[in-house]
Amino acid sequence: xxxxxxxxxxxxxVMSLSRVLKNAGYDVETAGNGKEGMTKLAAGLKPSVILTDxxxxxxxxxxxxxxxxxxxxxxxxxxxxLTTESSGQKRDEARVAGASAWxxxxxxxxxxxxxxxxxxxx
Amino acid sequence: xMHVSGEASENLVCVVLAAQVAELRRRVDDGxxxxxxxxxxxxxxxxxxxxxxxxxxxxxTDSELNEQCRAAVTAEADVRRLLESLAFExxxxxxxxxxxxxxxxxxxxxxxxxxxxxxNGLLLDDLAALYVSEEQxxxxxxxxxxxxxxxxxxxxxxxxxxxxxxxx
Numbered sequence: 001x002x003x004x005x006x007x008x009x010x011x012x013x014v015m016s017l018s019r020v021l022k023n024a025g026y027d028v029e030t031a032g033n034g035k036e037g038m039t040k041l042a043a044g045l046k047p048s049v050i051l052t053d054x055x056x057x058x059x060x061x062x063x064x065x066x067x068x069x070x071x072x073x074x075x076x077x078x079x080x081x082l083t084t085e086s087s088g089q090k091r092d093e094a095r096v097a098g099a100s101a102w103x104x105x106x107x108x109x110x111x112x113x114x115x116x117x118x119x120x121x122x
Numbered sequence: 123x124m125h126v127s128g129e130a131s132e133n134l135v136c137v138v139l140a141a142q143v144a145e146l147r148r149r150v151d152d153g154x155x156x157x158x159x160x161x162x163x164x165x166x167x168x169x170x171x172x173x174x175x176x177x178x179x180x181x182x183t184d185s186e187l188n189e190q191c192r193a194a195v196t197a198e199a200d201v202r203r204l205l206e207s208l209a210f211e212x213x214x215x216x217x218x219x220x221x222x223x224x225x226x227x228x229x230x231x232x233x234x235x236x237x238x239x240x241x242n243g244l245l246l247d248d249l250a251a252l253y254v255s256e257e258q259x260x261x262x263x264x265x266x267x268x269x270x271x272x273x274x275x276x277x278x279x280x281x282x283x284x285x286x287x288x289x290x
Contacts, residue, residue, distance in 0.1 A: 012153035016213035055254045084255040106214035
């Protein structure tokens with residue numbers, strides 16, 4: 001089963017994302033912010049896809065994406081941004097940092113799952 | 123009740139409002155309703171499995187009951203999908219509410235001078251820099267526009283609400 005790393009500082013969002021992904025057959029690892037996510041990656045976690053919020057304490061989503069792209073094991077891992085933010089400027093920042101896709105909250109479970117399927121390595 | 127005056131009083135009002143709003147955030151973000159929706163979905167899945175087993179056992183002996191069981195399983199799948207969508211959407215709406223509240227708390231703390239930043243006070247642009255969503259910016263722009271219209275109408279004696287067009 002492909003593993004998805006979910007980063008969000010909202011416990012309710014983490015729970016809901018985990019449920020949707022687990023029900024769809026994915027293994028899920030979670031982190032409450034970018035720093036925690038990097039710690040998990042440094043400990044050897046190799047997710048097939050990373051799903052991250054942007055606005056998080058300690059290390060935000062953009063900083064996390066930049067760090068993840070420096071890490072050899074996640075240099076090419078698809079990263080989906082899932083955020084309330086919808087400004088073009090933030091979207092550009094995320095893309096330049098290395099984000100692969102962007103979803104604006106609120107989104108439907110099916111939209112999330114179809115974006116995931118498109119990005120999962122074949 | 124303690125009594126303070128002048129600027130200290132305004133700062134205190136900001137601190138108290140920030141605490142009130144932060145308390146509201148804690149209540150919104152407790153996630154109990156969303157968790158209950160997910161648990162309900164789990165129980166429905168379990169019940170559906172049992173009904174399916176029951177349906178296959180009575181397949182030969184009671185075709186009518188078997189048909190009713192199959193219909194119940196189909197209905198359960200529909201309801202469960204809707205529940206899960208609702209839980210997912212509600213979690214995202216909570217997240218948006220919490221982020222908006224966080225912005226208000228930060229702004230109030232900055233106005234009170236208790237946020238630890240070196241800057242004093244808060245300008246409109248400082249406030250805009252705290253936003254994390256387009257919805258917040260839209261509300262900001264609409265409020266600023268209403269205020270500008272109100273200020274203009276105040277100077278010439280016209281009621282602000284009468285000058286605002288439909289859909290503003």
